Each structure stands twice: as C-alpha cells, then as structure tokens.
Amino acid sequence: MRLTNVSQMQVQPGRLHSCVVTATPEDTERLPLSFDQRRHVSFGSRPGSWMAVSFRLPHPTGLEQIAEAWEHVLGRHGTLRSVFTCSEGSGDQGHPEVTGEKGAQLRLNRVEPTESQWETLARDAGPAEIRATLRELFDVACDPFAQPSHRLCVVEPSPVEAPPAEQGAEPASGRQRQAPVEQGPQIIIGSDHSHVDAWSLLVLIRDLTSCLEDLDAGRPLGARLPEAEPFSAHTRHMAAKSAPPEEITTRWREILDAGGGAMPNFPLNLGDLSTPAQEVVEVRDVFDAEELAFLEGHAAEHGVRLIAVAVSVMTRLARQLADQPLRTVFPVHSREDPRWFDSVGWFITNSVLENDDDSYAASYRTVKEAIRLGSYPLGPIMEPYGGMPQEPGTFAMSWLDHRKLPVNVAEDLHPQHVSAVIRTDGVMIWFVINDSGMHLRCRYPDTRQARRAMRTWLAGLVYGLRAPLEAG
Template identity: 65%
Template structure:
C-alpha cells in the first residue's frame, strides 16, 4: 500500500458518489470506554483534516447497491464504526455505563481521568442513500473528495465515516472505492482490514454467499480500550525513563533538531515522497542488516542518529508510534490501536540503534494514560518530530498490489515533522510531512537528502565489494 494524501492520490476519472448511512441511538443506550489517544484527538474538537482514508479498486465489477450492502455488513463487523463521540452533559442525561462501575472508572482513568468531557456511545446504523457529487477529471475528484471528507468525517459527526465510489462509465474497469473515517476510529492497519473486508463481502454477495462468512472474528476496539485500562500500572523504571525523555525535551515530547521557521501557529503542510529502494535493493540492504545481526529499522535509526549529530550536535530523538495489537484477537479489528513511544539514540552504531528501537517498543507496551497524567496529558510543543515504520510484508492482513491500494491522508496545517517509512513487496518509500516555511524547506531538503543517501550507502559498499571480488 502506498502512502499519499488526498491532493496527490491516484484517482480514475468518472462519477464520484457517496453513500451516507443513518445513525440512531442504540437501544438500550451503551456508554463505552475511550482510549487515551481518542480522548486527545477528539478533545481538539471537530475540524477539517482529522480523517484518513483507504482507496482501492474492487477486484470485480459490482453494482453500487451490492457495494452498499457489503459496506453495511462491514460496519456490522466492527464495533468502532457503530460508535459516536459526544460532549458530556450531566450524569442524569448520560447513558448508563455498559460495564461494571470498576471497569468504567478504569476506562475514565485510561482516557486521561474522569475530568474528560467526552463520552463514546454505541449507535444503530441503518441503510442510507447514494448521492452523486460533481466532477469528472482526477483533479476535480481530488478537490471534491477532500472537501467532502473534511465535512463528513469530523470527530463529532454521527457517524464520522463515509463510503465513496468512482464509477467510470467509459470503462469496464471495476469501481474505485474510497473509505474515509475520522482518525479516532482507524489506524493504518485498520485501513487494510476495511479494504479486505469490503472486497471479500462484495465477492461473497456476487457469488450468492452470506457476506463475510469466511472472515475471521473481529473483536471491538472498545474491548481493547477496556483491556488496556485494566492492565497493571507501569513499573517505576518505565515511568522514570519517560521522565528522563520528557526532561531532555524541555518538558515535552521530542522535537525536530533543525530550524523550521515560525511555527508558533500551524501552517500549511508540505509533503514529499522519496522512493528509496526497489525490491531487489531492499533485499540487498536487508541482507546487509542481517550480516550485522540487526533489522532494517536499525539501519534507518543509525542514519538519522548520524544526521542529528552532524547537523545539530544533539542525539536523535523522535516520537515513535507503536501498535498495541498485543494479541491475535485484535489482528482483524478496526480501531486506533496505536500508542506513542519515544526513541532516543546518541550512538550511530547498528547495535546501539537496534537497542534504542527495542527500548522504544518496550516503553510503548505500557498504557500512556497513567504515565502522562502527571503532565496533564501528553506534553507537546511546536516542532514535534515523529517517525513511523510500517512493513506491510509482516502484517497478517494485506491487500493485493494489483488493486492499487492507497493510504490517503488529509491535507492539513501542521507545526511538526512526521516521516513514514513504508515497506512492501515493491521496495521502500518514505513520506515526509512538515510545515511549508522557507526555513523548514531548507532544513528538510538537507535532512531528506542525507537520509536517502545514508540508507542507500550499503548498496555502494556492496557494489564496491563486488568490484573488488571481480578484480581478484
């Protein structure tokens, strides 16, 4: 799956349609636990650009009503797609808790404490209607799709997800599907689950089978939030390590080490994509990493550690998202199964870099709420720097490349830097989002050039080794 954004995604020409379902209060009403990240994200309020989407082509031709029926079944599989966020009113007006009081209190603590003014409730989803949106050219479709998802996929919408189709009447090609959702309900892994489930259910309906009958069970994300809330408190050494990391950042999460200009307020984003390795080159660099008893991610951290030291004189420090699907029962579920960790390294050696990755994964294996409560939530300042590592080859859920799957981000204003490393059978590419200021463009040009050069350096070493071997 290629990572892109709505202004750069690949779309086929044709008619853009949207399918809007109806959400009604569940009977009986049910209050569900919020996760720490849901509380942070939704607490910022409804706003454009809080969504993410998956785009892909169906493997077969299907009528739009068949696609709608399959989508309704997908919604029925995944509990988070049948929940909505609201502001708390008063205790008398709030729906009763669906769990024992002890579990509800744990859920409140997990989302940052009972002081949160948010609540998450289940809803019933009923069939909707198709509406055609204007626009035929790819440029028009991208603009309309962006405005549409900005409007309908906001945190407090009910529901905050939407199914869209692009039908090309001039071609026999199957429809292109785009599913958008507020980020509070999905992560990158979830996008793969949604694409797989919808394609599978459409095929079942066309073959006369019950939709999704062969799909594995999908436990709800609310169950996962409750599971995390009931885990033991993090050990003292983990809390102490987080304190060290935040103190090193001046009381906040890690920031990008180079000048980003005036980012006292978020500014328009700039997005750059670099194709780093093809499949053959990827295999060669992975073999190089294996020779040094590490994985490819250690090579990347080594390169960035060297860059940080040479360009800023500081250790490499970055926010490091880690998935929290710590059991197979969550592998086929849709939700925001991500927690944030921090990666810190001051030694560019492969072993040190790999040890830093392992430490970050360990830090990310504990719920953040009890750790961050002392700081009033996760403390961040303008310039926050994050790196994400996603190897699609190692996920238990995937989408065939011939369906042209795309992870589509919104276009936003930002005051931070985010780099995604995305790996699949075709190779490795990276995507970088940063503030579009003069200083940031200059800094990121240097950083990205150094990063790509450093990642490809083992290929030059291997080529020299082959030349020397041939000369002998």
C-alpha cells in the same frame, strides 16, 4: 500500499457517489475511550482529522452490491458503530470516560446505523474535481463528532474506448468503433482517526472485497472472514493492565525532561511555528525490491533488522547537523494478541525513541526500548504532565512494513493510504515498505527555514540509507 494524501492521490475520472448512513447515539451503552482516542477527540471538530484508503475493484460492480457489502462490514466492527458526543458537565462527573476539561463530558456511545442511501456528488468529473470533492466531504463527514464519522465513496469510471484495431484488420463486429473497456469502480473509505489506524485500512479492504466475492458466489456475507473483536474490548483490556514499573516511568521522564518537558522536537530550525503552517508533503523512493533485499541482507549480517539501519542514519544526522542525540516520537501498535489482528480501531499509541550511538547494535536496542516504553497504558505515565505534553516542532517517525502484517491486500487492487491535507507545526516521516521496495513520505510546515532544513535532512537520510548499496 502507497502512502499519499488527498490532493495527490491517484483517482480515475468518472461519477462520484457517496454512501450515506446516519447513526443517532442512544444514552444506553457507554463505551470506554482509549487514552489516544480521548486526546484526539478532545481537540474538537476540525478539518483533516481523518485518514482514508482507496482501492479499485477488478471488475464492474453495482452500487447496491457495494452498499450491501459495506453494511455487513459496519456490522462486523464495533468502533464503526459508535459515535462521540460532548456536552457540558451536569452530574456524572466521576464517570471514567469524561475529559474533565472545562466541565465538558466526552462520551462514546454505541449506535446502530440506518440503511444506507446513495447520493451523487459529481458526474463525469476529472481527477482534480474528484480529489477536491473528497477532501471537502471527508473534512465534514469524518469529523470526530460526525454521526457516524466515516464515509464510503465510489468512483464509477467513465467509459474508456478500447484501442483501435490494427490498420487493415477486419473489425470483429463489422463496426469501426470498438466497445468500451469495462473497468471496476474505485472505492475510497474515509474515517476519523479515532476509529482507524493504518492496519485497519487493510482490514477494511479485505473485509469489503471478501463480502463482495461472497455476493458474487451466493455465499453468506462474511462466511470466510475471521471473527472481529470490538476495539472497546481492547480499550478495557489495556485499562486493566497493571501500572507501569518504575523503570518505565523513569525512562519516560528522562526523555521528556531532555526535551524541555515535552515530546521530542525536530533538531533543526523550522522557522516561526507560533501558528500551524500549510503542510508540505514529499515522497521519496529509496529502494526497489532488489535493493531492499540487499539492504535487509546487509542488516541481517550485522544481527539487526532494517529499521536499525534507518535509526542509525538519523542518529548520525542529528549529531552532525544539530550536535544532539536523536529524539523522536515513535508510534507503536498494541495488537499484542492475535485476537486483535482482524479488528478495526486505533490500536496505535505513541512511544519515544532516544539514541546517541549510531552503531547498528545500539540503534536496534533503542528500537526495542521504544517498543517496550509504548507497551504500557499512557494515562498513568502522562498524568503528572496533565496529558501528553507537546509543543510546536514535534518530530515523529513511523515504520510501516506491510509485508510483516497478517492482513495484506493485493497490489493489483491499487491500494492507497490517503492522508488529509492539514496545517502543521511538526515533522513526520513515514518509512513505507512493501513487496515493491521502500519509499519515504515526509510532512512538514511550509516555512522557508523548514524547507531548507528538510531538504538537507531528507537528502542525508536517503544518501545514508543507500550508502551500503554504494559500498557493495
């Protein structure tokens, strides 16, 4: 799966449709909020809080079939049948799912979506128009407080004529003009981040395509799919965990204190970040499949995994360019048990990674420590700070190896992980690995200082990652 954003994603020309469902919250069943959901949604309505996935079906498929399959997928995943509301505090202040901020109450309620209806957003549109329309739609339909905060769209492709027959060849039908080539539609599913993570996007593709295959074969929808536990059950499971041991809270405190009482910041100058700036997004191809196999073998020879090589390179960069240890936010998933593997939800929480020894062994120990630091509920850890302390300039790295996931999708579906276009005041680097190799995606603020700093950092990062190849 390629990681991109809505302004750069690959889109086929055609007719753009939106599958509309509505969901009105009922004050009946209140669901628990995870620490990360509460933090994300408490920032309020804003454009760009969503993420999306795009893929192409292998053959023509009608809108009604897609809608029927999508309604079944919605029924499988509890988080897609829940909505957030926020109201001024008026009693019930002791409820555990209340933010407590300025008297506002943040709630998550179970809902039952209505039957879907299609609306056409663009006819015979080119890729640029479709991308702009998707961005505008998802910024509204996938708002944290939208009801529901997800939307499925379909691009029915414009007819594509087959290539002309070779000169002198007899047309099969006696006509000079060839029949249009039949193409499958492109499906784009957007959702507010509070309900999905990168793993969830793969689950959505698998579930929807499986249900469409069931329709074609006359099978009951979802007959071949495993049971999907609701994300709310995972939230309750995490809340029931015992308090983190003292060594965990102490290590968190050490890393936060080293960053001035906040989550780690990027070590180089990013310029004026008093207000978020328009984002710059860069994608760098690092390894093809053969080179990736060589680097993984190189890591294995040193008793580590490839991620340790990446951490080693960045540790060296931080010391060479800023004379400080590598400190970065490091998202980790909490799908510790197979019961969560087939669920949709935000099973990601933030950890922190700190390293000042660029040896592979030390870098690998640092990764293991970061995973352990992120394996405990963050609420008790962050309580002394009044929540997760974050300042402009935050630095985060994400490691996405799609080959290691128990849920994956075929590359011939042309899957794309699509991010929103946002304003930002921090740096995030995604390392994305699949069967075709590794690429990096980096997002940073569009300031003169940040552009210069990131050119230096990314060039050094790619060079360092490829150095073992050059050494043979």
